Structures are given as structure tokens and as C-alpha cells.
Amino acid sequence: MQYVSTRSGTATSSVPQSFSDILLGGLAPDGGLYLPAHYPQVTAAELNAWRKLSYADLAYEVLKKFATDIPDADLKALTQKTYTAPIYCNAREGDDPREITPLHVIEDMDGRAGTTLILQALSNGPTLAFKDMAMQLLGNLFEYTLAKHNGELNIFGATSGDTGSAAEYAMRGKKGIRVFMLSPHKKMSAFQTAQMFSLQDPNIFNIAVEGVFDDCQDMVKAVSNDLAFKVHQKIGTVNSINWARVVAQVVYYFRGYLSATTSNDQKVSFTVPSGNFGNICAGHIARMMGLPIDKLVAATNENDVLDEFFRTGVYRVRKSAETYHTSSPSMDISKASNFERFIYDLLGRDGERVCALFRKVETHGGFDLSGKPGSDGDEFKKVAQYGFQSGKSTHQDRLNTIRDMQDDFDLMIDTHTADGIKVAREHMVPGVPMIVLETALPAKFNETILEALGRDAERPAGFENIEALPQRFEVMGVDMVKMKAFIAGHTGL
Numbered sequence: 038m039q040y041v042s043t044r045s046g047t048a049t050s051s052v053p054q055s056f057s058d059i060l061l062g063g064l065a066p067d068g069g070l071y072l073p074a075h076y077p078q079v080t081a082a083e084l085n086a087w088r089k090l091s092y093a094d095l096a097y098e099v100l101k102k103f104a105t106d107i108p109d110a111d112l113k114a115l116t117q118k119t120y121t122a123p124i125y126c127n128a129r130e131g132d133d134p135r136e137i138t139p140l141h142v143i144e145d146m147d148g149r150a151g152t153t154l155i156l157q158a159l160s161n162g163p164t165l166a167f168k169d170m171a172m173q174l175l176g177n178l179f180e181y182t183l184a185k186h187n188g189e190l191n192i193f194g195a196t197s198g199d200t201g202s203a204a205e206y207a208m209r210g211k212k213g214i215r216v217f218m219l220s221p222h223k224k225m226s227a228f229q230t231a232q233m234f235s236l237q238d239p240n241i242f243n244i245a246v247e248g249v250f251d252d253c254q255d256m257v258k259a260v261s262n263d264l265a266f267k268v269h270q271k272i273g274t275v276n277s278i279n280w281a282r283v284v285a286q287v288v289y290y291f292r293g294y295l296s297a298t299t300s301n302d303q304k305v306s307f308t309v310p311s312g313n314f315g316n317i318c319a320g321h322i323a324r325m326m327g328l329p330i331d332k333l334v335a336a337t338n339e340n341d342v343l344d345e346f347f348r349t350g351v352y353r354v355r356k357s358a359e360t361y362h363t364s365s366p367s368m369d370i371s372k373a374s375n376f377e378r379f380i381y382d383l384l385g386r387d388g389e390r391v392c393a394l395f396r397k398v399e400t401h402g403g404f405d406l407s408g409k410p411g412s413d414g415d416e417f418k419k420v421a422q423y424g425f426q427s428g429k430s431t432h433q434d435r436l437n438t439i440r441d442m443q444d445d446f447d448l449m450i451d452t453h454t455a456d457g458i459k460v461a462r463e464h465m466v467p468g469v470p471m472i473v474l475e476t477a478l479p480a481k482f483n484e485t486i487l488e489a490l491g492r493d494a495e496r497p498a499g500f501e502n503i504e505a506l507p508q509r510f511e512v513m514g515v516d517m518v519k520m521k522a523f524i525a526g527h528t529g530l
């Protein structure tokens with residue numbers, strides 16, 4: 038399987054690459070994102086055979102179609118090592134942790150006959166958010182690939198919460214890998230801070246920057262623009278555009294579909310709480326592979342860039358100052374970094390047009406595919422063919438949905454999942470089960486749970502006193518000279 042850039046066919050376009058070539062990287066050299074040259078297909082016979090598989094074996098079968106340059110036995114060992122209980126030990130009472138992503142089925146939702154809502158729990162990993170499921174595999178794939186040629190990788194990133202902790206838990210103790218993670222000093226919740234800073238692994242470095250998240254992000258950008266330093270220090274990232282992260286998420290949709298159905302004649306729809314469009318992009322890929330998905334519904338919070346596109350065909354990114362800080366903070370994005378992958382397919386894989394449109398995002402803040410006079414194209418009319426729908430949710434909706442789910446079904450959900458359920462309810466049709474991806478556990482966003490329910494979220498075992506654990510971190514000003522010296526001092530390069 039070869040990988041091409043979404044900007045292929047342009048003057049600066051890059052040559053096709055193998056899975057292992059793009060594993061450790063982010064953007065293609067031409068500024069595009071990688072996608073397979075064509076989508077591998079699944080047959081009805083394969084789907085039938087896959088119904089019996091464990092999550093680990095299913096992940097192996099799906100990954101095998103994309104990672105064709107990793108020997109089968111090695112890939113099998115990596116997926117087994119990643120997706121084995123008790124790593125995923127934070128399941129709700131009554132759930133079998135061996136299922137990895139257990140389903141909660143609610144028949145006749147809102148009293149409407151035949152409408153089934155299914156919650157697929159993806160948040161049972163070490164940091165209680167769905168990002169673990171993909172990131173844990175990434176940690177093992179990175180270690181495996183680096184070991185092959187005695188390589189080293191120093192991951193340098195910025196986080197406001199979920200991504201940083203998922204990355205650190207995936208990379209802790211991994212040979213050849215160090216993580217330098219910036220976060221805004223004293224701006225994360227006590228729980229999220231404790232999750233990251235209590236890690237004592239010598240290859241994890243938490244740097245609390247005396248500034249806001251944008252300052253952290255700017256420092257990461259400054260390093261990635263300093264090519265000499267980047268190459269010499271072997272700097273890499275684990276941001277959400279990494280292809281292996283996306284492909285590991287494709288497995289969620291196969292697992293959800295196969296667990297919710299008994300025959301390939303059945304269809305299901307998915308609603309996905311969306312921010313950078315990574316998770317739902319994996320759903321799009323599963324659907325393109327032939328998985329019988331009816332609708333893919335993108336749920337946003339008040340930051341509704343994606344909802345606006347799927348309603349109007351206009352993609353209009355927001356300025357940082359226009360981005361709302363909401364109670365579902367992991368969806369507070371101003372532009373959706375994986376969206377270019379879908380646009381590439383929507384435009385019939387025309388890399389030159391994709392390149393022009395995303396240049397326009399930089400210069401004019403967006404593009405318009407509505408087909409109206411003066412627009413950049415009329416492909417919005419094709420969006421329905423890809424199954425996409427959307428909706429948005431507000432703080433009040435989150436509170437109401439958290440209360441409803443607790444009162445009616447005895448299920449405590451987090452704020453992001455609440456956005457998903459709010460939007461899913463608006464798109465359910467009888468006869469097609471709607472699977473909502475649960476993206477985090479409520480314990481991570483306790484403040485809003487307390488506001489909605491008047492009591493604290495339950496914490497999984499082992500997290501009871503996490504704030505009291507000793508913390509290991511470095512406080513630093515917004516100072517690039519010091520930052521670079523800190524990195525070099527710890528890599529020894």
C-alpha cells in the first residue's frame with residue numbers, strides 16, 4: 038500500500054511513500070496530509086469472519102490492509118500487545134474489560150419505537166479518553182520501527198489536556214523515545230495536571246510554561262520551523278494528523294458495527310463528537326472501505342466550524358480570539374486539521390484544487406463549495422453521498438443531556454459525549470441503530486458533572502487520590518533559548 042499527499046499532483050508534490058515511511062511523520066513535504074493511494078475494500082465474507090474476533094485480532098486484520106510493509110507476525114504481536122486487558126481496565130461496573138470498547142444499548146430512545154441509541158465506550162484506557170485507543174498502538178509501532186534501525190525520536194508537543202496525557206501514557210518507558218510536553222502553567226484542571234505530572238518515567242518531561250496554551254503552541258511551531266535544530270535533535274510530533282493514529286481509529290467503527298449487528302444486510306449510523314476531524318475521518322475511511330455505515334454525524338460544541346460546513350458548504354475557520362472556551366474543551370478548535378483528507382475525496386482526489394483551497398484558508402480564512410455565484414465549487418451537493426450530517430450543542434444542552442442520561446438510563450456521561458448524544462437524537466431514524474462514540478469518561482470533566490447533577494463523577498479504581506501523588510515537572514517562561522537548551526541537555530544530542 039502506497040500513500041499519497043492530499044496535495045499530490047502539484048508542483049511541490051511528494052512521491053508516494055510506504056506506511057513505515059510516514060509512520061513517524063506529520064505533514065507531507067508539500068504541506069498536504071497522507072492518505073492511501075486507494076482504499077482497501079472489505080468483502081462480505083471478511084466481515085462475517087471478523088464478527089467472532091477479539092478487538093486485538095480485528096485491529097490486526099484492519100491494520101494489515103494498510104501497513105503492508107510490516108511483516109504479519111510483527112503486526113500481530115504489536116496489536117496483541119496493545120489491545121489486551123487489563124490495560125483497558127477502567128470499564129464501567131458490569132462491563133467486561135476484555136471487550137475493550139463495550140456497547141451500551143438503549144432501545145426505543147425518547148419513547149420512539151424502533152430507534153436504538155448505542156453508546157460505544159472508547160474511554161477505558163489509561164487516561165480515560167478515546168485518544169488512548171489509537172495512541173497506545175502508536176507507542177508500540179514507534180518503538181518497533183525505531184528499534185529496527187537503532188533510531189531515536191524526541192516528541193515535542195503542546196497540550197491543553199487530553200492529547201498530551203494520552204501521548205505520555207503511550208510513550209512512557211518506550212525505548213528510543215522521549216516526550217517533551219508543554220502545557221500552560223496552572224491552567225489545566227487538577228485532575229489532568231495530576232495525570233500528566235505524576236508520571237515518573239525518566240523519558241517523560243513535563244514543561245509547565247508560564248503563559249497560555251497559544252504560547253505553548255507557538256513554541257512548538259518555532260521549533261518545527263527551525264529545521265537545523267529539529268533534525269539534529271530528532272524532533273517529531275504525535276499530532277492528530279498522523280496517519281497511523283487515524284488508521285488505528287478505523288478499527289473503532291468496525292468493532293462498533295460488528296458488535297451492534299448480526300448480519301451484513303444491517304446498517305448503522307455513527308455520531309462522533311468532533312474537533313480536529315480525526316476520529317470521524319476514520320469513520321469516513323471505514324465507510325469507503327465498504328463497511329455498511331449509513332450516516333456519519335459530526336457533533337460540534339459552540340465551536341461549530343464543521344457543523345457550518347455540513348449545513349452550508351462554507352468552510353470558515355475561526356481566529357483564536359473567536360474560539361469559545363467551553364465545557365467540552367477537547368472540541369474547542371478554530372480549524373479542523375484533518376478536514377483536508379475528506380475534502381480530497383470530495384473533490385475527486387484533485388490535489389491541485391485541494392492545494393488551492395487550503396492556500397485560500399491561509400489567505401482568506403476559508404472556502405466555499407456551496408455552488409452559489411462566486412463560490413469555489415459546487416461539490417457540497419455531493420456531501421450527502423458520503424453520508425455526512427451534522428449538528429451542534431451548547432453548554433445548556435450538555436447539562437440537560439447529562440441529566441437525562443443519568444435519570445433515564447443510569448448512565449453517567451462526560452461533556453463531549455453529551456454533545457454527541459444531543460446531536461445524535463436529532464438524526465435518529467427507526468430501524469438504523471445510532472452508535473455514539475463515547476470519547477471520555479466523566480471523571481475528567483467533573484466540574485460540569487457537579488453542575489449538572491449536584492454530585493461528583495465516579496472515579497475508576499486507582500484514580501481516587503491522583504492529585505496527592507508526587508509530581509515531576511519543570512516550570513519555564515516563554516523563552517525559546519531556555520527551551521532549546523533544556524531539550525538538548527536531556528537528549529544529549
Ligand SMILES: *Cc1c(COP(=O)(O)O)cnc(C)c1O
Nearest residue numbers: 311312313314315316367476477
Ligand atoms: C480529542 C477529543 C475529541 C475530538 O476528536 P477529533 O478527532 O479531534 O475530532 C472529542 N472528545 C474528546 C474527549 C477528545 O479528547
